[in-house]
Amino acid sequence: KNLEAAKDAASLEKIARFNDDIARFQELRDKMAAQAAELRESLPTMQADIDAAQAKNDEAINRVSKLQEKLDNKLEELKAVEALGDEELAETIKQQIKSLHQEIVTAKARVDFCEMELREAQDRLKRQERQVNDRERDAEKYKAHIDQFTAWRDALLDNLEKAQTAYDDACKAYEEAKAAADKATSPEITQPAETTPPAGSAQPSGTTLPTNSPTSGKDARPSSTKQANAGGKLANTGDTAPSAIALAGIAVTGLGIATAGVRRIKNSR
Structure with a gap:
């Protein structure tokens, strides 16, 4: 003015x-x-x-x-x-x-x-x-x-x-x-710090499922189907890196199915 x-x-x-x-x-x-x-x-x-x-x-x-x-x-x-x-x-x-x-x-x-x-x-x-x-x-x-x-x-x-x-x-x-x-109120831009895993921690490693030998007859397909279902259930979880407990459970299930199949073959003979 x-x-x-x-x-x-x-x-x-x-x-x-x-x-x-x-x-x-x-x-x-x-x-x-x-x-x-x-x-x-x-x-x-x-x-x-x-x-x-x-x-x-x-x-x-x-x-x-x-x-x-x-x-x-x-x-x-x-x-x-x-x-x-x-x-x-x-x-x-x-x-x-x-x-x-x-x-x-x-x-x-x-x-x-x-x-x-x-x-x-x-x-x-x-x-x-x-x-x-x-x-x-x-x-x-x-x-x-x-x-x-x-x-x-x-x-x-x-x-x-x-x-x-x-x-x-x-x-x-x-x-x-x-x-x-403006300088006092503007947030400072910081670079994210890299995360280093603690020393001595074990990285989960992939577990190899036991490979079943091919069998003939009717009992071979159910075993494969159950394994596929088990694999499907695992796939439905959406996890790309399954935990060690889940892999161990799958392995036990597969072993039980294989044992039952052997017993049925022996009894049929």
Whole structure:
């Protein structure tokens, strides 16, 4: 069950989806990283623009300061001339003061313009830096997604590998246990031992029946018939090796029959 669950969790379709997601996140990460690098390349130029705008602004401010200083001097000079009562010179100084006022207004406007350019350059740099930071954060975010999905995929594959190894080990252990059990329960095949007759025992030997001499007349046939019957009874026992007692009995019977036959012959004579 563990192996089947691991195979289902790490099926080819699911692993393929993980790989597709990882590839998609990798593509987005590469895109964000490329954009961040491109935006970062323009940061030095923007900083140079800020430095130039700052220099212009400083120059405009210095001009205003100089014009203001000149104006202050003319105002002091006008006071001195008016104190002397030189109206013509005083009128000339007044025209100069008026011109200085106009120049100062123009210089201050220049300062305002330079300050505006400086702020715009600074804002452009800040926006560019924010875009760089945003792209880099996006790249890091997609990198985190890549790492997470890769870890999930690798965990499923590792779990599948462990389940497969455990299954293989279990199968191997089962086969070894089964082989050991079969060996323990199977009967051992032994060769039957040869039976040696005990020393000194006598093997039964065949007994030779006495051979009756052929006789003539009627008495010869009954004797042969009785012997045949006796032989038939022995044959009916089914023994292929008759015992010594049975053979002795047959011999005695045959001897009695032969003696009776001789007596009958003598009496008939």
